[in-house]
Amino acid sequence: MVSLPHVDRLTPVRVLISGGQGFVGRHLAATLLQDDQQATVLAVGRSHRCDDTFPHPASSGGRQVPAPVPAWLVAATRSPRYHYAAVDLRDRAALDATLAAFQPTAVVHLAAALRDEPLARLVETNIGLTLGLLEALARAPRRPDRVVLGSTGGVYGPCTARALREDDPCDPADPYSASKLASEITARVCAQLNRLPVLWARIFNPVGAGQDERHVTSSVAARLLAQDHGALETGPLDATRDYVDARDVASAIALLLGVGTPGLAYNVGSGREVTTASVVAALVRLAGLADRVTVVERPGRSAGVPRHVADISRLAALGWAPQFSLDESLAQVLDYYRCDVAAAAANSAGDRRRAPERIAVRVAVNSAYDVEVRPGLAEDLAVRLGTRFGDRQYALLADERVFQLHGERACHALEQAGLRVAPIVVAEGEQSKSAAGFQQVVEAMHGVGFRRRDVLVNMGGGMITDLGGYVAASYLRGVPYVNVPTTLLAQHDSAIGGKVAINTPFAKNFLGAF
Structure with a gap:
């Protein structure tokens, strides 16, 4: 059980998660609610509440559907201790009102622009939103006991002879990682000026059911199951990465909320270095297609970071260790595509009418207002x-x-x-x-x-x-x-x-x- 020992137990544990409807955010909410029966979670995001699908699509047999949320993550949102609020972090008044109403004892900031978005968007979101949230927390009537900011292992750039440590110099190799490093630096200054208890989770390569297909594990799993036989063409597979299960990422962040040291960064990874080729081979093997699918590696642009693996000693010193092997993580991804995504695609293709659990209706007369049903x-x-x-x-x-x-x-x-x-x-x-x-x-x-x-x-x-x-x-x-x-x-x-x-x-x- 993950405990939050530094939170006054006379007050309920109240965790605000920005980006709460994202891949890591949903896993974190489920972990907090399951592991601490006193925890209340407020997930916030710009969109309306949507418990059953992620914001991104998933592919099945050439058909794209809204990526379904796995049932065990949906179940967490049914808890009376889970709440969601549609709040744009750029809206100062709305953000201040949310913090005043919820009064979080801990905050996890995961809202971010993604890797392939334009540089201006990366700067506005990854730096601007982080600074705006920290300034709002400084104004809030109750300051949280800890603030965990989600960052990336990409801030280091490539590693050389050994695994990357938190005190290694940072040399990001792409605009996304550069924006996250700039966000860390800005947040550190803001935290010092306002005496906010901020720490950083530098997440390496998360993997799990529901991840966007811009990531290699989901992309290959979707293509593999749709193809079922023949040649699976890929780009260069020689790069190494540190893959960590999303459930392990969630447990690490939950632990940092309780015992992490403000001012420090923590690597969140598995500590295992694996090649992309071995990941693809494992997916083929676990799918039972080793005798039907041949992986064909085509020439292409090599990865900008050829080697990447985390030294997780600092996090391990707090008592944390990854619980899921890479095979377990990849098997979960394959099951997700075989069951959840395939069912969603079949339902979207069918003619039968299904009663929706929720609808959002925009009603316009002389004025407009939202009607939400769920x-x-x-x-x-x-x-x-x-x-x-x-x-x-x-x-x-x-x-x-x-x-x-x-x-x-x-x-x-x-x-x-x-x-x-x-x-x-x-x-x-x-x-x-x-x-x-x-x-x-x-x-x-x-x-x-x-x-x-x-x-x-x-x-x-x-x-x-x-x-x-x-x-x-x-x-x-x-x-x-x-x-x-x-x-x-x-x-x-x-x-x-x-x-x-x-x-x-x-x-x-x-x-x-x-």
């Missing part, structure tokens, strides 16, 4: 409200049954996020959608000092969203409100329609607003 949204309510509205008072309106099922837990999550919340519970049924029910809610809000900038949260079916919407339209001539519909009808009608109303003896929905 399981588990209520678990993200505290983070989403804190990100959108910040440190305001919240009133949560629900009927007795919904409050028991969902509202009480939601209020607790808001309080745990440091947000002030007042529960307002009304009787079930249409009798609460009345002048008397309206008066009850208004009096409760007034009693807790609810102001015009505060936020009313309506959690329930059509009765609650109608009643709460009319209260929001009327109280102090209008206050912000958020609907959290819990019934199918409310999701299609009252929670998203223009009408809010209460009943009177004259007629149903007689008093209302638009």
